[in-house]
Amino acid sequence: MKRDDFLLEIRTEEIPAAALAGARGDLARGIAEALAEAGLAPAEVQSFATPRRLVVWAKEVPERQSDRDEEVLGPPAAVAFDAAGKPTKAAEGFARAQKSDVSALLVVDSPRGRTVAVRRTVPGRPAIDVLAEIVPRVAGALTFPKTMRWGSGERSFVRPVRGVLAMLGGRVVPLEVLGVRATNATVGHRVLSDGPLTVTGAADYFQKLRGAYVEPDGDARRTAILESARRLASQVGGRIDADADLASVLADLVEWPGLVRGAFDPQFLDLPEEITTTAMRVHQKFLPVRGTDRLLPHFVAVMDNAADRRGFIAKGNEWVLNARLADARFFFREDSKETLKSRLPELERLTFQDRLGSYAAKTARLAELAGSIAEAVGLREIAPEVRTAATLSKADLVTRMVREFTDLQGVMGGLYARAEGQPESVWKAIYDQYRPQSATDDPPRGETGAVLSLADRFDTLAGLFRAGLLPTGSRDPYGLRRAAAGVVAIAISRKWRLDWRPVARKALDLYPAELPGLAPEAALAELQTFFADRLRNHLERAGSSYDEVSAVVPAGTWDFADAAERASALTDARRRLDFRSLVLAFKRIRNILGAEPAGEASPGLYREDSERALAADFLQAKGLLEELVPERRYSEALETIASISPSLDRFFVEVLVNAPEDDVRRNRHALLSAIQREFTKIADFSEIVVEK
Amino acid sequence: MLTLQRLIAELCAFWESEGCLIEQPYDNPVGAGTMHPATFLRVLGPEPWRCAYVQPSRRPADGRYGQNPFRLAKHLQLQVVLKPSPEDVQEVFLRSLERLGISAADHDIRFEEDNWESPTLGAWGVGWQVVMDGMEITQFTYFQQAGGIDLAPISAEITYGLERIAMFLNKVDSIYDVPWTESLTYGQVRRSEEEELSRYYFEVADVELAALLLDRWEGEAKRALAAGLVIPAYEATLACSHQFNVLDARGAVSATDRVGVIRRVRDLACACARAWVASRVAPAPAVALPEPAAAV
Numbered sequence: 001m002k003r004d005d006f007l008l009e010i011r012t013e014e015i016p017a018a019a020l021a022g023a024r025g026d027l028a029r030g031i032a033e034a035l036a037e038a039g040l041a042p043a044e045v046q047s048f049a050t051p052r053r054l055v056v057w058a059k060e061v062p063e064r065q066s067d068r069d070e071e072v073l074g075p076p077a078a079v080a081f082d083a084a085g086k087p088t089k090a091a092e093g094f095a096r097a098q099k100s101d102v103s104a105l106l107v108v109d110s111p112r113g114r115t116v117a118v119r120r121t122v123p124g125r126p127a128i129d130v131l132a133e134i135v136p137r138v139a140g141a142l143t144f145p146k147t148m149r150w151g152s153g154e155r156s157f158v159r160p161v162r163g164v165l166a167m168l169g170g171r172v173v174p175l176e177v178l179g180v181r182a183t184n185a186t187v188g189h190r191v192l193s194d195g196p197l198t199v200t201g202a203a204d205y206f207q208k209l210r211g212a213y214v215e216p217d218g219d220a221r222r223t224a225i226l227e228s229a230r231r232l233a234s235q236v237g238g239r240i241d242a243d244a245d246l247a248s249v250l251a252d253l254v255e256w257p258g259l260v261r262g263a264f265d266p267q268f269l270d271l272p273e274e275i276t277t278t279a280m281r282v283h284q285k286f287l288p289v290r291g292t293d294r295l296l297p298h299f300v301a302v303m304d305n306a307a308d309r310r311g312f313i314a315k316g317n318e319w320v321l322n323a324r325l326a327d328a329r330f331f332f333r334e335d336s337k338e339t340l341k342s343r344l345p346e347l348e349r350l351t352f353q354d355r356l357g358s359y360a361a362k363t364a365r366l367a368e369l370a371g372s373i374a375e376a377v378g379l380r381e382i383a384p385e386v387r388t389a390a391t392l393s394k395a396d397l398v399t400r401m402v403r404e405f406t407d408l409q410g411v412m413g414g415l416y417a418r419a420e421g422q423p424e425s426v427w428k429a430i431y432d433q434y435r436p437q438s439a440t441d442d443p444p445r446g447e448t449g450a451v452l453s454l455a456d457r458f459d460t461l462a463g464l465f466r467a468g469l470l471p472t473g474s475r476d477p478y479g480l481r482r483a484a485a486g487v488v489a490i491a492i493s494r495k496w497r498l499d500w501r502p503v504a505r506k507a508l509d510l511y512p513a514e515l516p517g518l519a520p521e522a523a524l525a526e527l528q529t530f531f532a533d534r535l536r537n538h539l540e541r542a543g544s545s546y547d548e549v550s551a552v553v554p555a556g557t558w559d560f561a562d563a564a565e566r567a568s569a570l571t572d573a574r575r576r577l578d579f580r581s582l583v584l585a586f587k588r589i590r591n592i593l594g595a596e597p598a599g600e601a602s603p604g605l606y607r608e609d610s611e612r613a614l615a616a617d618f619l620q621a622k623g624l625l626e627e628l629v630p631e632r633r634y635s636e637a638l639e640t641i642a643s644i645s646p647s648l649d650r651f652f653v654e655v656l657v658n659a660p661e662d663d664v665r666r667n668r669h670a671l672l673s674a675i676q677r678e679f680t681k682i683a684d685f686s687e688i689v690v691e692k
Numbered sequence: 693m694l695t696l697q698r699l700i701a702e703l704c705a706f707w708e709s710e711g712c713l714i715e716q717p718y719d720n721p722v723g724a725g726t727m728h729p730a731t732f733l734r735v736l737g738p739e740p741w742r743c744a745y746v747q748p749s750r751r752p753a754d755g756r757y758g759q760n761p762f763r764l765a766k767h768l769q770l771q772v773v774l775k776p777s778p779e780d781v782q783e784v785f786l787r788s789l790e791r792l793g794i795s796a797a798d799h800d801i802r803f804e805e806d807n808w809e810s811p812t813l814g815a816w817g818v819g820w821q822v823v824m825d826g827m828e829i830t831q832f833t834y835f836q837q838a839g840g841i842d843l844a845p846i847s848a849e850i851t852y853g854l855e856r857i858a859m860f861l862n863k864v865d866s867i868y869d870v871p872w873t874e875s876l877t878y879g880q881v882r883r884s885e886e887e888e889l890s891r892y893y894f895e896v897a898d899v900e901l902a903a904l905l906l907d908r909w910e911g912e913a914k915r916a917l918a919a920g921l922v923i924p925a926y927e928a929t930l931a932c933s934h935q936f937n938v939l940d941a942r943g944a945v946s947a948t949d950r951v952g953v954i955r956r957v958r959d960l961a962c963a964c965a966r967a968w969v970a971s972r973v974a975p976a977p978a979v980a981l982p983e984p985a986a987a988v
Contacts, residue, residue: 013782014820016805051803146807148818150834151776153844159818160834162779190782191796253802284826301826303800313800316825319863326865327762349943354951 003060004127004169005202006042008135009186010177011163014051017252019144019158020218024049028056030138038130039065048216050255052190055216057202061131061168065124072098077107077114091116128168132175135166139177155179163187170201188212189256192306213256213306222251228259229287229300236261238289238296246281253285254304262286262318266297268325271332274411275401279324282407286321331400339420340395340413350397353478356463356511359394365510366390370455373503377496379447382425386451389429392417393452396430410434425449436486439541443490450490454503457483462507465526468517484534491560492538497632501528501558532557539564544571551683562632566682569634577642579688585648586685589672592657598666598673605667610647610654615671617647622678629681641679648675696768696858696872699792700746703770703852706791707744710784712772713979715745720927721934724749724810725771725851729926732813732961733968734773735835735847740980741775746854750934752897752941755890758883761866765889766882770852776845777834785822785832785850792861800825808833812933812957814840814965817849829857839965840958893941903944906935906953913960922967929960 008031015023028047035042035058043060074080074094082088087095087102095102100118108117142157150160155178166173166182175182185196186209193212199205206216215221225247229240251257268276273295280286286299301317308314347360356362370390374383396402396413405412414431422430425448432444433452444450464470464478471480491500504527508520518526535557539549544567552567573579606612621640628637657672659665679685694702704714718728725747726732734741747769755765774781782803786796803820808831810816817833831851835843855878858870868879913928936953939945945953 014803014805018805146818148834148836149844150846150848151779153776153846160777160779190786191801253804258800286826301800303825304802305797305800308800310798312798313825315863316799316827316860319860319865320826323761323865 002063003043004063006056006058006061006127006131006173007165007167007202007205008056008058009163009165009205010054010139010161011052011165011186012054012157012161013159015049015054015159016145017051017249019146020049020051020252023142023144023158024054024218026142027054027138030141031056031058031134034134034138035061035130038134039068039124040127040130049218049252050214050216050221051253052255053186053214053216059202061127064126065130067121067123069119070122071108071117071119073108073110073112074098074105074116074118076112077116080105080116081107094118128171128173131166131168131173135173135175136177165199165205167199167201167205189214189304191304192256215256218248218251221254221257222247225250225257225259225302228257232259232261232300233287233289233298236289236296236298238291238298240287240300241290243281243287246285246287250285250302254302256304256306258303258305258307259300260303260308260314260317261289261298261300262314262321263298264318264321264325268322268329269295269297271325271329272415274408274415275328275332275405276325278405278407279321279328283324283405284317284321286317327404328401331404335399335401335412335416336419340392340416343395343398344391346398347394350394353463353467353469355467355469355515355517359397362459362463363391363394365459365507366393366452366455369459369503369507369510370451372506373451373455373458376498376503377451377494379451382448382451385423385425386429386448386455388422389426389433389448389452390455392422392426393430393433393456436489438482439485439489443486443493447494450494450496454487454490455507457487458503458507459510461487461527461530462504462523463511465523465530466508466511466515466517466520470526470530480530481534484531485538488531488534488538488560492564495561497559497561499558500531500560504531528557531560535560535563539567542568544568547687547689548574548683551685551687554684554687555681565632566634569638570683573635573638573642574688577639578645579642579685580690581649582642582645583685583688583690585645585652586676586679588652589676590686593669593673593676598670601667601670601674605663607659607664608655610650611668611671614644614647614651617644618671618675618678622674625678625681634682637682641682641685644675693871693874694792694858694861695874696854696870696878699854699858699861700768700770702791703788704744704746706788707742707772711742711979712774713743715743717745717747720930721750722747722930723751723933723937725769726810726815726849727813727930727933728771729923731771731773731847731849732815732838733922733926733965735775735838735843735849736841736965736969737972738845739775739978740845741773741847742979744770744772746770750937752889752893752937755886755893755941757890758868758879758886761868764855764867764882765886765893768854770854772850772852773847774850775847777848781848782832785830789824792857794824794861803832806831811954812936812961813838814958814962819849824860827856827860829853829860839968840962841965841969893938897938897942899939899942899944902935902938902942906932906939909935910956910960913964917963917967920967920971922964922971925960925967926964929957929964932957932960 024047028045032045040062042058046057048055075090080088080091091105092102094116095105098118104118106117106119107114144158147156147158149156157178161178161180164177164180164182165186166175167184172184173182185198187196189212197208197212199208209216233240276295277288280288280299286301289296289298303313347363348358350359352359352362367387367390370386371383374386393413396409399412401412402409410433411431414427417427417430425446428446429449429452432449433456435441435444435453444453460483461480464480505524508523532553536549548567548570552563552570557563606615621644624640625637657668708714715730728747730743748766749769750766752765754763756763802823804823806821808817815838817835819833821828822830822832833849835847835849837843855867855870859867862870864870868883870878872878872881909928909931913925916925916928
């Protein structure tokens with residue numbers, strides 16, 4: 001069959017960078033799925049996006065659907081035909097409604113019994129007609145973090161839709177997206193190109209677009225940005241820090257990335273680098289330029305323009321950056337006139353959260369909680385410095401610098417603490433307290449910082465859970481998932497093996513008892529599931545499969561580091577050992593035992609050899625496990641468990657567990673129950689997925 | 693050199709040529725041009741509306757005693773409201789920059805996501821900050837809701853930060869060095885006012901009086917609403933909002949009070965909006981573009 005490429009471009013006003021990738025993917029996926037469902041699966045679907053357009057290119061869409069046979073069911077045969085086999089009024093009515101002849105009616109077996117039916121061939125529809133239905137539906141169903149209305153206010157989308165191009169082969173697909181009629185024309189870059197571009201098809205489209213200063217491929221824009229930035233940096237003897245995230249954001253802000261290098265006043269190099277680079281990266285989205293051992297007074301900026309013809313762009317950006325740095329230097333000098341300690345009273349007036357009081361109250365809780373965490377992880381000796389760090393940790397929130405450069409919270413506190421002569425462990429702890437910020441970020445560098453970060457996270461989680469402000473669905477305004485994920489990551493990276501429940505409980509109890517919301521007990525139960533989910537994510541990211549994680553979790557979730565070791569041992573063991581029969585045996589045990597409690601097995605009631613052999617093997621393994629598990633020698637423990645697999649298999653082949661005699665049956669249940677109890681302290685093997 | 697007053701004159705002339713009614717600044721203290729009835733009330737209801745005006749915007753807590761090169765207790769906004777939002781609104785905006793001698797081809801002009809919300813007005817919108825060569829020069833918003841009412845048609849609001857643009861165009865490092873005229877700087881015209889306003893709002897303003905006025909203006913707004921007087925009720929609401937800002941600058945609003953006061957002002961603003969919509973027995977006078985000569 002003949003096949004044609006389908007090309008769709010939805011042009012909008014500037015889509016937020018954060019929403020662009022999602023919109024592109026959802027649109028392409030939606031169209032690919034709808035085409036496949038309609039029997040018009042394309043050979044390949046590619047998608048592109050710029051701030052001003054979403055593009056889907058479905059290659060080789062069949063020209064039309066295949067014809068298909070359809071069966072329409074009518075009344076029951078007993079109603080449609082009388083005793084003599086003659087069609088009744090019901091049969092005639094059905095035939096008429098189906099535009100068929102009574103003589104063409106069939107009788108088929110259906111879920112309703114013998115039923116009258118007509119069969120016919122439905123001719124496939126042309127792809128162009130199907131596309132005209134699919135595209136508006138898929139585009140209209142797209143979801144965004146935030147939608148808006150415009151003009152008459154009847155329609156909503158991420159930003160106003162200003163044009164649509166939809167072509168199948170060389171033909172315009174007659175459709176409307178969000179009230180805009182499709183044509184075979186597009187526009188180029190807003191500033192660098194003039195007038196509409198009429199295109200004849202997909203290949204022509206991409207060529208014309210690039211000729212009109214639009215690079216539709218975000219990856220190509222990002223690569224171009226990084227390459228040009230490296231070249232511009234090397235011209236002044238420097239290099240660009242690898243900053244893939246910023247390059248991606250920049251690529252999603254422009255249609256045609258041009259780069260320009262600028263310089264700032266070298267006197268600002270005296271400022272801490274953290275400040276200078278934050279002003280560049282976060283506030284201005286510039287790429288800083290670094291020499292061999294220090295920052296250089298240059299930056300690279302991305303512009304949505306091919307060239308800085310008159311030098312205005314470099315000058316403007318330089319002027320803005322210099323003004324920002326002058327501001328920052330003023331803040332830094334002003335802030336340095338006071339100590340962190342002298343700022344503590346100001347925290348009384350800074351709200352942590354409406355229902356949870358001030359940062360002064362938070363600071364008091366932190367000092368207490370951090371001290372007890374230090375003891376819990378066996379570092380009593382660092383408790384004093386942990387308390388000092390905790391007490392000073394939030395003072396930077398009322399500095400001018402952090403009020404203006406909020407991204408520098410913690411970092412500024414650390415820098416000011418260092419300048420005040422605080423010991424390294426204290427200032428680094430303050431500096432690192434918000435680490436890790438993401439799944440790829442490093443945890444705090446030192447033990448003191450790790451304890452402080454844990455205390456801060458537990459306190460925030462405890463407070464917001466007590467206040468009943470739990471995250472819902474995709475809404476997590478207080479970043480609680482990230483906070484809990486950070487706890488898990490820190491505990492695991494530090495290998496601090498302990499049951500964190502008492503710490504969580506203490507954090508909950510540090511809030512006033514009369515706080516409206518959840519009682520500490522209820523909040524703790526919520527926290528347990530919340531942490532278990534974060535733990536699951538962490539373990540899966542660390543390389544365990546979904547079912548391995550499901551096996552590890554029932555054996556305990558509050559000791560994150562221990563769970564991580566069990567997961568890693570299990571994942572590793574599955575590569576070396578054959579777990580299949582063991583897993584099947586445990587599934588079987590689970591099914592046999594149900595919820596019924598079992599007593600102790602007594603050797604006198606064993607009847608079969610294989611039963612005695614299993615009991616003997618079990619006792620031996622149990623003895624070994626009692627040594628291995630407390631020492632967390634999980635790999636060896638798993639080998640031990642796997643070693644009884646043959647006797648379990650033999651047992652199930654030769655022994656009827658549910659024996660007619662009550663005492664024998666109960667005894668066999670007791671044996672299996674003991675095996676289940678002892679052998680699932682590392683993982684519940686019945687959760688593991690194996691082929692039957 | 694493009695003086696501040698030339699900048700204002702050019703922008704007003706431009707928007708006049710785009711069919712806008714040139715309104716005058718609102719004569720009571722407001723925190724932003726959005727609070728002017730020409731925006732807040734006119735974005736409600738179905739009538740087309742196009743207007744532009746300069747609005748001195750008073751934010752007591754932003755005062756810096758005339759010392760900070762960027763911050764002012766009172767700054768100037770040039771506000772444009774276009775209802776319904778035209779299809780080529782971004783292009784029209786870029787043409788307004790051309791009028792100031794800013795050719796888009798010589799600059800890097802980007803529309804970066806920046807949504808707007810005013811809890812005290814029960815209003816929010818979606819849009820961008822317009823960034824030129826690294827500097828935010830304009831806020832661009834599609835109004836979605838005002839006074840708690842979902843809007844249709846939707847208005848586009850364009851707010852030029854006049855001091856910012858003037859600083860940028862004249863490449864001066866401080867607001868106070870902006871040329872107001874050929875011979876007078878912004879500092880000569882306004883610095884002492886900034887010093888005094890800052891001292892007043894941070895040190896002198898009578899907290900008890902502000903708290904009392906907040907309560908009394910709230911009562912007055914309700915009385916005016918009961919009498920069916922929407923505009924006076926809305927004026928009283930804005931007076932509440934200003935007294936709240938005064939209290940805030942004096943550090944006299946605790947965190948818990950803040951939520952409560954914002955809710956009180958919002959309730960008034962929402963009541964005014966509803967009353968305005970209900971009271972429009974005769975349609976409000978419309979300002980619309982003449983029918984376009986030819987479609988593009």
